[in-house]
Amino acid sequence: DIQMTQSPSSLSASVGDRVTITCRASQGITNYLAWYQQKPGKVPKLLIYAASTLQSGVPSRFSGSGSGTDFTLTISSLQPEDVATYYCQKYNSAPPTFGPGTKVDIK
Amino acid sequence: EVQLLESGGGLVQPGGSLRLSCAASGFTFSSYAMSWVRQAPGKGLEWVSAISGTGGNTYYADSVNGRFTISRDNSKNTLYLQMNSLRAEDTAVYYCAKDPHNNGWSYYYFDYWGQGTLVTVSS
Numbered sequence: 001d002i003q004m005t006q007s008p009s010s011l012s013a014s015v016g017d018r019v020t021i022t023c024r025a026s027q028g029i030t031n032y033l034a035w036y037q038q039k040p041g042k043v044p045k046l047l048i049y050a051a052s053t054l055q056s057g058v059p060s061r062f063s064g065s066g067s068g069t070d071f072t073l074t075i076s077s078l079q080p081e082d083v084a085t086y087y088c089q090k091y092n093s094a095p096p097t098f099g100p101g102t103k104v105d106i107k
Numbered sequence: 108e109v110q111l112l113e114s115g116g117g118l119v120q121p122g123g124s125l126r127l128s129c130a131a132s133g134f135t136f137s138s139y140a141m142s143w144v145r146q147a148p149g150k151g152l153e154w155v156s157a158i159s160g161t162g163g164n165t166y167y168a169d170s171v172n173g174r175f176t177i178s179r180d181n182s183k184n185t186l187y188l189q190m191n192s193l194r195a196e197d198t199a200v201y202y203c204a205k206d207p208h209n210n211g212w213s214y215y216y217f218d219y220w221g222q223g224t225l226v227t228v229s230s
Contacts, residue, residue: 043222095166098151098154
């Protein structure tokens with residue numbers, strides 16, 4: 001099975017900072033990559049699919065890029081409401097696999 | 108508005124069984140594949156099982172294959188997960204999750220999630 005890794009595992013940044021999270025697949029997955037946001041005590045929310053397509057209703061400060069094995073999620077200007085754990089997930093084939101998550105908080 | 112409401116969680120002894128339900132509304136249920144995804148306390152997300160829109164195709168994670176059975180009743184707009192031979196490591200919040208595409212096939216990513224139901228396996 002394809003394994004997903006994320007870095008960093010956690011980060012602390014100031015409001016307005018540009019934040020980048022990296023996700024790596026152990027094998028190529030073309031662009032079958034989604035990103036989710038899970039706020040504390042809440043349900044996961046789809047942010048991005050197909051590596052770079054923003055889900056409807058998601059603020060434009062979120063963006064995704066990459067293909068093959070290396071992907072990034074960028075928050076262009078961190079806001080207090082972005083405090084959450086972010087998960088990448090590959091879905092090119094079963095089993096769909098999530099990364100371990102990156103916890104983002106405000107400095 | 109899409110709504111997914113899970114039920115059926117609770118405390119069960121190791122080796123026991125439990126059936127989870129997920130009542131869906133706000134979309135044409137039979138047109139969408141559905142999945143169960145779990146999250147152990149303080150841990151990450153783990154996909155458990157998926158089912159096509161018709162119910163004719165099912166898929167399982169290795170960790171539950173042979174112990175869990177996914178099914179659906181499209182006349183009742185309800186998804187199920189029958190869990191047998193439960194183990195301590197099955198303790199988690201179980202979410203039902205909807206596939207984004209309306210052709211009934213599993214694309215294995217999820218645009219709507221229920222609130223989850225907690226399953227605790229302990230003696």
